[in-house]
Amino acid sequence: MKTVQAIKKPNESFVLQNPVPLNEPLVLVFGNRYMLENEQIYDEVKALFPNGHIVFGTTSGEIIDDKVLDGTVVLTAIEFEKSFVLVKRCNVNDFQNDDEKLGERLIAEFPKEDLKHLFVISEGSTVNGSALIEGLEHLKNTSFGLSGGLCGDDDRFERTLASYNENPKEGEIIAIGFYGDSLEITSSNFGGWTTFGPERIVTKSEGNLLYELDGKPALDLYKKYLGEKAVELPKSALLYPLSVKATEDSEPLVRTILNIDEVENTMTLAGDVPEGSRVQLMMSSIDDIANGASRAAELAMDGRTNSPELALLISCIGRKLVMDQRTEEEIEEVKAVIGNNTVISGFYSYGEMAPFSGQDSCKLHNQTMTITLFSE
Structure with a gap:
């Protein structure tokens, strides 16, 4: 697995932190809604990764390494050397807001053989996350894992945007399928409320x-x-x-x-x-939330064979409001558990998707730290 990360601040270009050539990478772009409304944002990322699978999602705060940023765009590009990804999208407006039916249609587009995990980045303004998960898991007894989150819009609750290989727009739900025997993917969540x-x-x-x-x-x-x-x-x-x-x-x-x-x-x-x-x-406290993040990391690491190379963190805007100036402490707690060699990316959201510990079925959560760990 090879990765490249970058940060874009207002009125500036992306600054690549560790540039290396990547072949058909998955490019995850999480950012402030105002910045992702810029009509040039897709072309700018496309210029950096011409053959990339580019997925956008708006946030209530951006996570990169052990930092929490606001009003920026963070980018993580991943080349999987022994496995591959398949990305599909649907829009809630095409299904008369029947989110369960949308989930059923979305999962039908993924071949099930060798599907290890489905990571979902969903619009967060109107979607019923529970119904979406019901649709994605309607076949029951599925062998793949499921995690992800709902996009955010800081604490404005005005509109959220997402997209795949185009400029971000409203109503989009993006699903990323991870395929390959070499992949080890684990996920968990914990609150602290x-x-x-x-x-x-x-x-x-x-x-x-x-x-x-x-x-x-x-x-x-x-x-x-x-x-x-x-x-x-x-x-x-x-x-x-x-x-x-x-x-x-x-x-x-x-x-x-x-x-x-x-x-x-x-x-x-x-x-x-x-x-x-x-x-x-x-209700919760700063210490309870930080301890909850640490517990989420411990659950994600439990039983893993390999050390994680990539961690996608989705935490809730409510946790960020409680933590305020100390928000980064919960990211630091996660990093202390998963190790310094793990590339970390993610965002603060309007909802998180992950199974309870020891269970296969995914649930829609709020106010949790949700962690998905990858290695190949």
């Missing part, structure tokens, strides 16, 4: 749209908890996500709010909130 306050029952919901808790309008109840911070919704919701337990025995999933509808008194979450679920508010 704790519940507080009374447990409520979801009495009315539809997919990822939450109407009522305990028979009362969910948005009104949530605003009551937030108090004066309610005027900052949906941004302030990132500091107080919901823990969702679909059944008594199920693992709790963390859900943050993507949008609110003042007229309908509803909240749109990043993933499903089934009726009958039990929900509680959550």
Whole structure:
């Protein structure tokens, strides 16, 4: 595996950190939404890697090595020497916002023989990540792993962009298939958030749209908890996500709010909130988040045969808001576990995709550090 990384700052060109020739590399470009709206961005990357498979995604912060940047573009180009990648795309507008059907169509485009892993970079403004995963895994008993994340737009929640081999645009969902016997790919996630306050029952919901808790309008109840911070919704919701337990025995999933509808008194979450679920508010601290990142790295390393050569980190914008000036500490915690020889890239997101430890089925998470490790 060969890699090249680069950083682009506003009104500057990409600065390559370790330039070496690459043949048909996978080029992952994560960046600030305003910078990826520049009509020249694809041509600029294409000039650097003429035969590359170029994938874009907007962020709520860019990760490169042990650094967290804002308002930049980070690029990681990877040449796999013993394996290969296949990249496919779909747009939510072509499926009448039926995200499960989109997932089914997307996975149908990938040959299953030797498919080791599917890494997804999805638009993050409207997608129901739970439904998307259901579609991608609808065949069940699949032998490949699945991880990835939803694009971000800082804390603006205006629009997110992604693309494959073209300028970034809205509604795109990109899937990258990794093929080859020589590949070892592991993924994990961990949060570090704790519940507080009374447990409520979801009495009315539809997919990822939450109407009522305990028979009362969910948005009104949530605003009551937030108090004066309610005027900052949906941004302030990132500091107080919901823990969702679909059944008594199920693992709790963390859900943050993507949008609110003042007229309908509803909240749109990043993933499903089934009726009958039990929900509680959550909060966290800087130390809890840093420790959670370290635990995520330990889970990703557990049972690996080879040392990782590449790590893709997707962490949540909510974690970044809590960490503030100390955000890089969670990246440093990951690096301390996976080693200094691992190339690190990634971004802060509106949602993360990974299985729980010891499980095969992928889930949509919020407020977690999600890590995917690669070696060949």
